[in-house]
Amino acid sequence: MTAPVQEAALALRLDGITKRFGALTANGDVSLDLRSGEILALLGENGAGKTTLMNILFGHYVADEGQVLVNSGNGSLTELEPGSPHAALEAGIGMVHQHFTLAENLSALDNILLGTQSLATLSTARAPARAKLEDLMARSGLTVSLDARISQLSVGEKQRVEILKALYRDARVLVLDEPTAVLTPQESETLFATLKTLADDGLGIIFISHKLAEVIASSHRVAVLRGGCKVADLPTASCDQRKLAELMVGHEIVETIRTEKEAGRSLFVLKRIFAGQGRDALQDVDLDLKSGEILGIAGVSGNGQTTFAKVISGLEPIVSGEMLLEDQPLTHVDARKMIDIGLARIPEDRHHDGIVGAMSVSENLAIESIRKPENQSFGLLRFAAIRERARSLIKAYDIRCQSEDSPARLLSGGNIQKIVLARTLETMPKVVLAAQPSRGLDVGATSDVHKRLLAARDRGAGVILISEDLDELMRLSDRIAVIHRGKLSEANPTEMLDRSTLGLRMAGHDGEEAA
Amino acid sequence: MIRFEPRGPVPVSRVLSVLVAAAVAALLLAAIPMAFAGLSVFGAYGLMVKGAFGSMFAFTEMLTRATPLILTGLAAAVAFRAKLWNIGAEGQLYAGAMAAVAVGTGAFGGPSLFLIPLVILAGALAGGLVMLGPTLLKTRLGVDEVVTTLLLNFIILLFVQMMLEGPMKDPMGMGWPQSEPILDEAALPKLMARMRIHWGLIIALVASLGVYFMLKRTVWGFEIRAVGENAAAARHSGIPVTATFVRVGLISGALAGLAGVGEVAGLKGYLTADLSPGFGYSGIVVAMLAGLSPVGVIIAALFIASIFVGADSMSRATGVSNYLADLMVAMSLLCVLVAGLFLRFKIRLVGAPAAKETAK
Numbered sequence: 001m002t003a004p005v006q007e008a009a010l011a012l013r014l015d016g017i018t019k020r021f022g023a024l025t026a027n028g029d030v031s032l033d034l035r036s037g038e039i040l041a042l043l044g045e046n047g048a049g050k051t052t053l054m055n056i057l058f059g060h061y062v063a064d065e066g067q068v069l070v071n072s073g074n075g076s077l078t079e080l081e082p083g084s085p086h087a088a089l090e091a092g093i094g095m096v097h098q099h100f101t102l103a104e105n106l107s108a109l110d111n112i113l114l115g116t117q118s119l120a121t122l123s124t125a126r127a128p129a130r131a132k133l134e135d136l137m138a139r140s141g142l143t144v145s146l147d148a149r150i151s152q153l154s155v156g157e158k159q160r161v162e163i164l165k166a167l168y169r170d171a172r173v174l175v176l177d178e179p180t181a182v183l184t185p186q187e188s189e190t191l192f193a194t195l196k197t198l199a200d201d202g203l204g205i206i207f208i209s210h211k212l213a214e215v216i217a218s219s220h221r222v223a224v225l226r227g228g229c230k231v232a233d234l235p236t237a238s239c240d241q242r243k244l245a246e247l248m249v250g251h252e253i254v255e256t257i258r259t260e261k262e263a264g265r266s267l268f269v270l271k272r273i274f275a276g277q278g279r280d281a282l283q284d285v286d287l288d289l290k291s292g293e294i295l296g297i298a299g300v301s302g303n304g305q306t307t308f309a310k311v312i313s314g315l316e317p318i319v320s321g322e323m324l325l326e327d328q329p330l331t332h333v334d335a336r337k338m339i340d341i342g343l344a345r346i347p348e349d350r351h352h353d354g355i356v357g358a359m360s361v362s363e364n365l366a367i368e369s370i371r372k373p374e375n376q377s378f379g380l381l382r383f384a385a386i387r388e389r390a391r392s393l394i395k396a397y398d399i400r401c402q403s404e405d406s407p408a409r410l411l412s413g414g415n416i417q418k419i420v421l422a423r424t425l426e427t428m429p430k431v432v433l434a435a436q437p438s439r440g441l442d443v444g445a446t447s448d449v450h451k452r453l454l455a456a457r458d459r460g461a462g463v464i465l466i467s468e469d470l471d472e473l474m475r476l477s478d479r480i481a482v483i484h485r486g487k488l489s490e491a492n493p494t495e496m497l498d499r500s501t502l503g504l505r506m507a508g509h510d511g512e513e514a515a
Numbered sequence: 516m517i518r519f520e521p522r523g524p525v526p527v528s529r530v531l532s533v534l535v536a537a538a539v540a541a542l543l544l545a546a547i548p549m550a551f552a553g554l555s556v557f558g559a560y561g562l563m564v565k566g567a568f569g570s571m572f573a574f575t576e577m578l579t580r581a582t583p584l585i586l587t588g589l590a591a592a593v594a595f596r597a598k599l600w601n602i603g604a605e606g607q608l609y610a611g612a613m614a615a616v617a618v619g620t621g622a623f624g625g626p627s628l629f630l631i632p633l634v635i636l637a638g639a640l641a642g643g644l645v646m647l648g649p650t651l652l653k654t655r656l657g658v659d660e661v662v663t664t665l666l667l668n669f670i671i672l673l674f675v676q677m678m679l680e681g682p683m684k685d686p687m688g689m690g691w692p693q694s695e696p697i698l699d700e701a702a703l704p705k706l707m708a709r710m711r712i713h714w715g716l717i718i719a720l721v722a723s724l725g726v727y728f729m730l731k732r733t734v735w736g737f738e739i740r741a742v743g744e745n746a747a748a749a750r751h752s753g754i755p756v757t758a759t760f761v762r763v764g765l766i767s768g769a770l771a772g773l774a775g776v777g778e779v780a781g782l783k784g785y786l787t788a789d790l791s792p793g794f795g796y797s798g799i800v801v802a803m804l805a806g807l808s809p810v811g812v813i814i815a816a817l818f819i820a821s822i823f824v825g826a827d828s829m830s831r832a833t834g835v836s837n838y839l840a841d842l843m844v845a846m847s848l849l850c851v852l853v854a855g856l857f858l859r860f861k862i863r864l865v866g867a868p869a870a871k872e873t874a875k
């Protein structure tokens with residue numbers, strides 16, 4: 001996209017921001033301008049300091065040095081009071097966090113009004129608010145049902161509520177931290193169309209993303225952070241994906257290519273599985289995973305992937321059907337048993353299911369094997385061994401943290417994912433279930449995950465890859481099946497498929513002919 | 516206006532100084548009603564300090580009072596670590612006391628050499644078993660353990676009263692609802708001649724260190740912490756969540772049961788329905804004051820025991836009700852909770868020059 005707003009007024013200026021956490025410099029002397037009507041993409045490796053920078057802008061953290069200047073509407077820049085989200089909101093800065101901050105059991109309307117007026121006011125007093133929101137929704141295309149409870153909304157809808165919340169407070173600058181990480185490709189497209197409309201209306205927008213294609217397609221300008229410092233600030237028109245990737249990691253990224261390989265014998269088999277209930281239930285699912293192959297599962301999220309992953313993780317009992325590993329039926333499974341027989345699982349929601357944030361990095365690396373003799377003897381933890389192993393995994397998987405003793409919750413999103421990858425893939429599993437494994441990972445880390453999944457396949461493991469990213473699926477998978485409304489299609493060799501066929505099947509068309 | 520800004524990790528020295536400040540603030544706040552009651556504040560506090568530390572007798576009395584508080588505090592702390600909300604230490608304490616009496620009066624025979632270990636074991640077991648019910652109801656049926664453990668307190672206390680009026684009633688008790696005294700061979704030895712302080716204190720201290728060690732160094736402790744901090748991730752990682760809850764429930768109940776053992780076998784010698792002036796509930800306060808740290812529990816229990824014993828003695832000397840002690844304990848808890856806020860957040864006054872400090 002070309003920049004339409006060369007001479008528009010400055011909306012925001014970050015001036016020499018430095019933020020240290022102990023010995024670690026999360027942001028080093030970062031300066032950044034944003035004009036009204038401009039869409040700026042903020043890029044950087046996992047742990048480069050993007051979220052930290054935006055948290056300073058929004059007043060969650062106070063910078064050690066530097067200041068934030070905002071255009072308060074009258075054209076001149078004034079300093080924003082540090083450390084006060086309230087002041088940031090007043091100054092017209094809206095933020096949509098990497099993790100949503102909505103009250104689950106309030107309605108969308110209540111959430112939007114929260115903090116601006118008392119929730120106890122009569123519904124008549126809300127009429128103006130409602131009218132303003134209806135108008136905003138009509139102009140921006142962000143439609144949500146205002147009276148629905150947050151807990152009933154999908155991820156995409158929740159995000160729209162977050163954006164509306166910012167717009168309702170007359171935001172002139174909107175910050176979105178990895179908004180597309182949790183969206184389906186279709187939802188992402190809608191989001192960017194909306195952002196474009198809003199920018200044309202004069203809103204200044206900063207978004208963080210690891211998906212270079214959408215950065216190229218939807219931003220005017222790109223700023224790149226590396227190790228906390230700004231290393232590039234360019235018009236998007238002058239960039240391509242390869243160049244951006246290089247700027248981020250400092251060297252060229254080589255995507256691993258899948259080599260043709262004869263799949264082995266049947267390894268992990270599902271027969272006529274029924275499980276779960278409601279929208280996400282599995283209906284008569286068959287699967288035959290061979291050793292030495294990557295089997296991709298495509299589908300729009302919410303079509304049974306969650307139940308599928310839970311069943312294989314040993315967390316959801318099957319209602320009927322059969323599960324076999326190497327021809328041995330698996331009965332009465334639980335998570336422990338699945339891990340013990342060599343099933344590695346990478347959960348989709350790593351914050352919820354993957355790590356215990358309050359525990360240290362080394363403890364999180366050991367959690368799945370805590371009862372193994374290498375980690376304990378006679379019920380006593382072998383600290384030295386646990387930390388030793390943690391240090392080697394931190395190195396091997398390039399987990400960026402201050403030390404193996406830091407609480408896992410202090411790590412950046414991508415580095416948390418690396419903890420999960422490290423502890424699961426390290427055990428040389430027979431079967432790997434990877435649900436959205438590269439969600440939130442930077443290009444370097446993504447290619448590293450791909451390399452590791454391919455390596456697992458090449459040594460004879462079977463890999464089930466659940467992903468919404470068709471590029472990722474087509475590049476890695478030997479065969480791809482599509483899940484729709486809880487039914488899994490037959491898996492076809494990737495060579496026989498193209499994006500449009502997959503897209504149709506994901507939307508529920510053409511299922512019959514394919515079977 | 517006041518604004519809160521989250522802080523990073525806080526050094527231990529900061530934690531300790533804030534806690535001391537909280538204790539001082541609590542005592543200052545409690546001075547207000549004391550002044551209203553017509554006491555000289557310094558005089559009253561002086562009497563309290565004397566009552567808790569003024570003589571060897573006072574000091575050992577304070578330690579005797581701290582003994583059950585350490586154990587019930589531990590019971591709450593270890594359960595709360597796993598987010599198992601055991602509010603039933605009071606009932607578990609009575610269950611432990613009842614079992615100790617049943618075994619200690621020689622009802623089941625057996626060589627007297629093993630009587631003390633048997634009494635201890637029986638008390639711990641009884642407390643643990645009482646907690647088993649609520650734990651299983653929680654893990655199997657999702658019944659809220661706050662409700663079940665709380666209500667069990669009343670059920671057990673009524674059961675104790677029934678037993679004391681019936682099968683356990685001392686025939687020599689001149690009609691008082693109390694049990695037969697335990698045998699001398701079953702009583703926990705005193706720590707000092709002519710003082711009431713007994714071996715229960717040693718048991719409590721050992722238990723604290725044991726719980727500390729378990730949480731920090733063992734697989735069980737690891738699993739308890741993981742389940743408490745994020746049960747979903749623990750389950751996903753193959754940690755037996757149900758078994759962990761059951762284990763924590765048993766440990767927690769057993770610790771509360773030990774408190775009951777100490778009170779009958781170390782102090783009173785027989786069981787009455789007013790054995791505990793709410794040690795089970797005070798244990799929750801102790802655990803909260805200690806920030807759920809097993810070693811902190813010792814300090815918190817000593818603090819609360821000093822207030823109780825000191826206030827008792829002060830009220831005897833001045834005639835002012837010893838409810839003041841409850842008030843001070845409540846104030847301390849509030850102050851410590853507020854202090855926790857100071858530890859987690861930087862608090863800045865807005866509009867003050869402080870807001871400008873980071874500007875160049």
Ligand SMILES: Nc1ncnc2c1ncn2[C@@H]1O[C@H](COP(=O)(O)OP(=O)(O)OP(=O)(O)O)[C@@H](O)[C@H]1O
Pocket residue numbers: 021024026044045046047048049050051052053400401402410411412413414415440523
């Ligand atoms: N409160 C904190 N205390 C200590 N270290 C922190 C804290 N918050 C962030 N960090 C560290 O600062 C660095 C930057 O983190 P940040 O979350 O800004 O990364 P990011 O660029 O958003 O990464 P990602 O793409 O993975 O989300 C990381 O190394 C992180 O571990």
Ligand SMILES: [Mg+2]
Pocket residue numbers: 050051052098177412413
């Ligand atoms: Mg981030």
